[in-house]
Amino acid sequence: MPLGAAAYAFYSLNTDTVDGKHATELMGAHYQQAVTVAKSGGDYTTISEALSAITPSANNPYLIMVMPGVYEETVQLKSFVELRGSGRNSCKISSSSGTPLTMDGVGSASVQGVTIEARELYGIVCQGNSYPMINDCRIIARAAHTVVAVLCKNNGAPWITNCEILGKNYGIRCEDSASPVVNNSIIEGDTAVGIDNASASPKINYSQIIGTIQNPNNSTKYQINNCTDAEGKLIGVTQAITAGTATYALNALNADMVDGKHAYELAKADYDHVLVVAKSGGDYATISTALASIQPSSDNRYLIMVMPGVYNESITLKPFVDIIGSGRNSCKILCGLDHAVRVTTDIGSASISGLTIETTGGFGNAGIYLTAGSPIITNCLIKSQGSAILCEATAKPLIQDCVIEGFQYGMTLSGNCEPVVIGCQIKGNINGLECRSTGRPQIRDCIIEGQRYGAYLEYSSPVISNCKIKGITNHGVDCYNAAAEISNSQIETDGESKCAVYLGDNATSTRMYHCHLKSTGGVSSVDAQIDGTPVYVNFCSMNAGLSSRVQNQILKPKDEGIASYALDADKLDGYEPMELEVGTASYAGTASYAYDADKLDGRQPIELEVGSATYAGTASYAYDADKLDGRQPIELEVGSATYAGTASYALDADKLDGRQPIELEVGSATYAGTASYALDADKLDGRQPIGLEV
Structure with missing residues (x-):
């Protein structure tokens, strides 16, 4: 074969x-x-x-x-098969008399880059002991005789990511003991999510749910976390926990109840002790005094809930303690002469979320300073005059869905630290990311921007994937004696005569796969300081190619089974795939490496408007695809009739008149939004609980 x-x-x-x-x-x-x-x-x-x-x-x-093409058939997937389409806008599996895609007892298998359309009954059926991965697909069951876009039966447990699930009666329906996981997707139907058995346990995270959620048999095993409805309002159990502060507003018309329980009761369920820190009326007036008063352990966990206000202090996290703020726009830790938050011992089970964490001291102080442990940091705004996050020694934190802004550096990594950073915006007035760690940091699904370098990598080997990295005045990524692995990312520079990636030392061994590299001023997309610099540039598209110092030094990682991809080798009639349109009849291939292959009328999705009828795709790497009238959601007002999207990364999307909610009067009648971190969902008679008598 x-x-x-x-x-x-x-x-x-x-x-x-x-x-x-x-x-x-x-x-x-x-x-x-x-x-x-x-x-x-x-x-x-x-x-x-x-x-x-x-x-x-x-x-x-x-x-x-x-x-590319339309394939009229019914497909029975097998284990140990990856089915990879050319893209959901150019490749379709369709059937008028059966289920287009069935997975019955399918183990290690995956499907990506296709549209699956049913004109009768079901789009996808996942049954038996099946646990396939489904990524970047559009699944449609909207015809007159269709019922469900995705039907999960028996022990079906697909992992579905970055998909559109568009059903007529049901978007996704779970029977028996099915346990699908759906992330970063759109689910639509009269009943968007149907849970038809008490043993079914779907988990839906960071997705938009358009339609009702039905649970007629009262399953208690399902989870809906950080999801939004058709209007962009937060829904799900997590919303009730984070969006209500019923401890001091218990008479607020029970608006924050879920299944008969207040948010405070739901948050308390997993802890042995719950403490409230508040400017007035709580158990403690500062977070540090609350931490000093407790002796947590693995069988004696604590939750510290922090009510709205500015807390002028510096805190050190303890193990087996979770700190949940009322939201980064209403709750702040502010420190003047020290790190605002410290982690200096080998703590494991600890977390902090829902706060602004800021230090206004000198350049040596960080918003969060870590030298050990593996805490979880989520949904925070972290700011500093130096490095917003300074991670050293053996620290291994998980940092997710945060905005990280440093006057000098967004993040500085050194020592042998190995953080995992997911879904963050990282910005610095010098460098967005300064990485000198000899460990193996992992950074994915992030936007990284520096006034000088987007990312400066020295004597380090980070793994960077699915990121957008930009240098304003200098290179997008500058590698010095580094062995970075960068994949599925867009790297660019606005600097005059600067390149997207610069290799600054002969010992550099950086690998780039499936990236789009864009330079300005007619210089090469990839350049090196010294002839003979070894480098891997595989399946990348470039607007200006490789410099002469690089193009003859491409290494072929034969031991990894990936052949080296030569410069301009994929030209078709003199054009790169990035210059072709997906719809053209002469389009050359599947071009997963051609980051710009989804152009429509010569424009990238990032240049199109979400509301445009001609919008071509929903590529996972097109971070700016939700522009409206040339503006990002973060530049629009939530109350604006033209607001285009509810992208999970658009962390500043609730600006009103150019101001954050934290800059507005809490009781202001003009406050526009109820973003998950804004904790304004429990207003009573137009007033916040903080404006009510405690």
Whole structure:
């Protein structure tokens, strides 16, 4: 069986070959076998035909690459198969008389980059002991005779990410003991989520749910966390915990009750002790006095709930203590001459969330300073005159969904620290990210921006994926004696005669996969200080190519099974994939490496308006895809009739007249939003609980 699509000349005209192999063949190099399905010129003309011909196993996994087109068939997925379409806007599996995609007892398998459309009954059925991954897909069941877009039965447990689930009667329906996990997706239907058995336990996180949620058999196992409805309002159990502060507003018309319980009761359920810190009427007036008064342990956990206000203090986290603020726009730790929050011992089970954490002291002080432990830091705004977050020694925190702003550096990593940073905005007036850690930090789904360098990497080996990195006056990423691994990211610079990625030392061994690299001023996208600098540049698109000091030094990581991708090797009729439109008949390949392959009428999704009828895609890397009239949601007002989106990363989307809620009078009649971190959902007669008599 051929590896890839050696005969796929109909689309590619053989112009995208590297060392005699097509891009599609190179993409399949991770697998024991890779086959291509295409309307013409592939190994097979239908997906079902390809699946029938193969015998995959744990030691013999298959990649099936599906070229653009509409495939009228019903597909039974197999274990140990990755089904990879050319994109949900160019590749569709459709059926008028059956379920387009069924997964029955399917273990290690995945589906990505396709539209799956049913014109009868179900779009996807996941049943038996199935646990496939479904990513970047559009699943539709809206025709007259359709019922459910995604049906999960038996022990079906798909992991669904970055998808559109669009149903007529149901978006997703869970029967028996099904336990799907849905992240960062849109779920739509008359009943968006149906939980039809007390044993069903779906988990839906950071998604938009358009339609009702039905739970007729009173399942207590399901979770809906940090989701929004059609109007962008937060829904779910987590919202009730974080958005209500019923301890001091118990008579607020019971507006914050969930299943008959107040937010305070729900938050208390997992803890042995709950303390309230408040400017007035709480158990303690400061967080530090609350921490000093307790002796937490693994079987004696504490929750400290911090009510709205500014707390002028410096705190040190303790193990087995979770600190939850009323929201980063209403609750602040402010420190003048020290780090605002410290973690200096090997604490594990501890967290802090829902606060602004700021130090106004000198450049040596950080908003959060860590030298040990692995605390969880979420939904915070962290600010400092120096580094907003300073992570040293052996610290291994999880930092998620935060805004990190430093006057000098957004984040500084050193020592042997290994933080995991997910979904954050990181900004610095010098560098967004300053990484000198000899450990292996992991940074993904972040926006990183520096006035000088977006990221400066020295004697370090971070793993960076799905990020947007930008240097304003200098290089996007500057590597000095670093061995970074950067994948699926957009790296660019606005600096005059600066390049997207600069390799500053002969010992540098940085790897770049599936990235879009953009420089300005006609200089190369990738350059090096010294001839002979070893570098991996694989499956990347560039607006200005590699410098002469780099292009002859491309390393081929043969031991990793990824062939090196040569400069301009994927040109079609003299054009890069990034210059072609997805809808063009001469489009060359699946081009998962061609970050700009989803252009519509010559424009990127980031240049289009969300409300535009011609909007082409929902690419996970297109962080700016929700622009409206050339403005980001963070530049718009929540109350504005033209507000385009509720993107999870648009952390400042509730500005009103250019001001944050924290800058507004809490009781102001003009306050526009009820963002998850703003804690204004429990107003009574137009007043905040903080404005009521405690």
